[in-house]
Amino acid sequence: MSMQRSKNYVTSALVVTIIVLIGTVGFLYGKNTNLATETVTQTTTTTLTVTSTITSTSTVTTSTSTVTSNITSDSYTFSPSTPLKILSVWTVVAATQNGERYVTFYVEFENIVSSTVYIVGGCGSGLDLYAFTNSSVLQKIPSGPLCLCPEFIMPLSYGQMHTSITPGCWSGYSIKLLGSGKTTLNFVQYWTNSSSGAQNQDNTMITASFTFP
DSSP: OHHHHHHHHHHHHHHHHHHHHHHHHHHHHHHHHTOOOOOOOOOOOOOOOOOOOOOOOOOOOOOOEEEEEEEEOSEEEEESOSSEEEEEEEEEEEEETTSOEEEEEEEEEEEOSSSOEEEEEESSOSEEEOSOOOOSSEEEEEOSSOOOOOEEEEEEOTTOEEEEEESOTTTSEEEEEOSSEEEEEEEEEEEBSSTTOOTTSEEEEEEEEEEEO
16 A cells, blocks of 8 residues: 555656646746847947157258359568468359359468468368458358358468468358459458467458459
């Protein structure tokens, strides 16, 4: 009798278990068929770094000139007669691209004393125009920025020669040739007996005449 009851109990348990499983499956299936669809949007943010390089271009305009003539002075005098002996005085005429003409003056000299004389060397000159006055032949024109170039005090021993020029980019002016004619100019060549660099301590005065065609 107890074995029969046990069988019935086991059978009932199996039936209940099957019913529970079927109900669970049906519940899950029904729930799955009623699931709402959820849309997930993923936003990806990308940071773009742009490096911009700005190139600055500077345009430098240079003026070129062409030498048109060399003119030797008609005559010249100088004082004092020592320590520098003036050997030659001349001018170079150069024309720019726009047809304007400018002159540069040259003075060659020699140390004729036994002691050393000191003058300006390098990029620079101890020669300058003295008491220049504009005329119908030549005109003084203020130039642009002064050039930056080295100059130094150089020794000039006995028998040595040197040529000084004026004006140059260090002078702060230029001399424009306006037309033909004759003119007389005064120059001053600075020098010193000391190497201290006092270039305007002593000087030689030069007066020269030119005829421009």
